[in-house]
Amino acid sequence: MQLIKKLVMATGMVAGLSTMTAQAANVEISKPVARAVPAVSTNSAAFLTIDNKENKEITLVAVESDAAARVELHGHKQEGDMVRMFRVEEGIQIPARGQIKLQSGGYHVMMMGLKQPMKAGDQVDITLRFSDGDSKKVKVPVMDMSQQKKDMAHSAMKH
Numbered sequence: 001m002q003l004i005k006k007l008v009m010a011t012g013m014v015a016g017l018s019t020m021t022a023q024a025a026n027v028e029i030s031k032p033v034a035r036a037v038p039a040v041s042t043n044s045a046a047f048l049t050i051d052n053k054e055n056k057e058i059t060l061v062a063v064e065s066d067a068a069a070r071v072e073l074h075g076h077k078q079e080g081d082m083v084r085m086f087r088v089e090e091g092i093q094i095p096a097r098g099q100i101k102l103q104s105g106g107y108h109v110m111m112m113g114l115k116q117p118m119k120a121g122d123q124v125d126i127t128l129r130f131s132d133g134d135s136k137k138v139k140v141p142v143m144d145m146s147q148q149k150k151d152m153a154h155s156a157m158k159h
């Protein structure tokens with residue numbers, strides 16, 4: 001019985017893989033970036049934009065990466081003066097022909113228990129899993145995002 005179950009699962013996985021290749025183009029990933037952190041830091045986050053090219057909504061249900069022990073979809077919410085981070089359990093819906101942005105201060109890919117330091121210039125692989133069984137692997141460049149923020153503040157001051 002146990003063996004049959006495993007076989008069924010394996011077959012399902014193979015079918016899932018071929019679907020993934022056929023439908024991968026319906027979701028477009030752009031602006032991937034992961035936050036460079038000091039070597040002592042074991043956590044980091046990654047951000048990206050997803051465009052849904054389909055005429056029906058799709059949900060980003062899970063994120064995976066070999067770069068960290070635990071990888072979760074997180075969001076932020078304001079509670080009084082505090083901004084709290086929470087785990088997104090039900091996934092993030094992307095409306096038909098719509099777009100969602102995972103960005104600093106909002107939804108993000110939380111990476112906990114980094115297996116090696118994430119420094120600027122590195123690259124991490126992140127796999128996005130969608131509600132229709134598709135998945136997409138993204139190569140995410142690691143960048144110093146604190147510097148980026150400072151640059152933005154600097155140019156904002158000039159104008």
Ligand SMILES: [Cu+2]
Nearest residue numbers: 074085108110
């Ligand atoms: Cu988080």
